[in-house]
Amino acid sequence: MVVLMALIPAICWGSIGLISGKLGGTSYQQTLGMTVGALLFGIFSVVYFHPQLTSLVWMVGIASGLFWSVGQFQQFQSMKAVGISVTVPVSTGLQLICSTLAGVFLFHEWTTSKMLFLGSLAMIILIAGIVFTSLRDKSGSVGRTSYNMSAGVRALIFSTIGYTLYTVIVNASGVDSKAVLFPQSIGMVIGALLFAARNHPFGTPMVKNIGTGLVWGVGNFFMFMSIPAVGLAISYSLAQSGIIISTFGSILLLGEHKTRREMVYITIGSILVIAGSVILGLLK
Secondary structure, three states, X not given: OHHHHHHHHHHHHHHHHHHHHHHOOOHHHHHHHHHHHHHHHHHHHHHHHOOOOOHHHHHHHHHHHHHHHHHHHHHHHHHHHHOHHHHHHHHHHHHHHHHHHHHHHHHXXXXXXXXXXXXXXXXXXXXXXXXXXXXXXXXXXXXXXXOOHHHHHHHHHHHHHHHHHHHHHHHHHOOOOOOOHHHHHHHHHHHHHHHHOOOOOOOXXXXXXXXXXXXXXXXXXXXXXXXXXXXXXXXXXXHHOOHHHHHHHHHHOOOOOOOHHHHHHHHHHHHHHHHHHHHHHHHO
16 A cells, blocks of 8 residues: 555656646646646645745745746657657656766765665666667658657756756755745746746646646655655655656557657666666665
8 A cells, every 4th residue: 555655656747748748738838737736736735744934945945946847848848849758758867867966966975885886877777768768760750740859859958957956956955845845836836937928828728737737746745655654765766667657658648659669769768767766766
């Protein structure tokens, strides 16, 4: 039962791309709708956790939320450009690499030779996973939705920067991660509004995508609930397995065209990203 609870974040976060893809809308509408849903979860977190909201918590939370909105908006942009099945595993791998490097160089998390060896091995595996996931079969262009690889790469770079700073700023401040949830959600909404202000974000698609934010919030809640029960390493590793849902769900449910060779590439890449995340989880 405890393991099932720990799998809920993977199910929720792995479904975000699929849900937003089904609900439709522009990247601006998807981001704004999702942040409104996250704000509702932030309000719930205040009622449930009763955190102490100091001025430092407010500053860190809003700043973190602004960086998150950059990461999420650019991830939606990448999904539009190269598809969910490429974006999610590549984005996950890049986030893990950058957040790990930040942990090593800023917070000195690897303190033994064993940690250095396993961490370096995990990084190599993650890089291999990213390479495999992004490989294209040039002979299988017929029937494929047109991809804009340069736009996708650019969006993934900015998305990774945003997501990395979103977590690093909280870790560096030392504030309680539960206390920061509500201010963080306000920062998310502010960031989404700044992105979407001139792009007509309001409308039915935006309202629908509030559900995406609620799903994200449910995953976030059960992540906090599962950590005391199964430990950070296991809950962290299980959460990363959500890429299986988003990667293969986008192919099966949203009709992203893949050749047989590309399916092999994506399968190998996804397994490698998960394996790398598990090793990093064991180091936490």
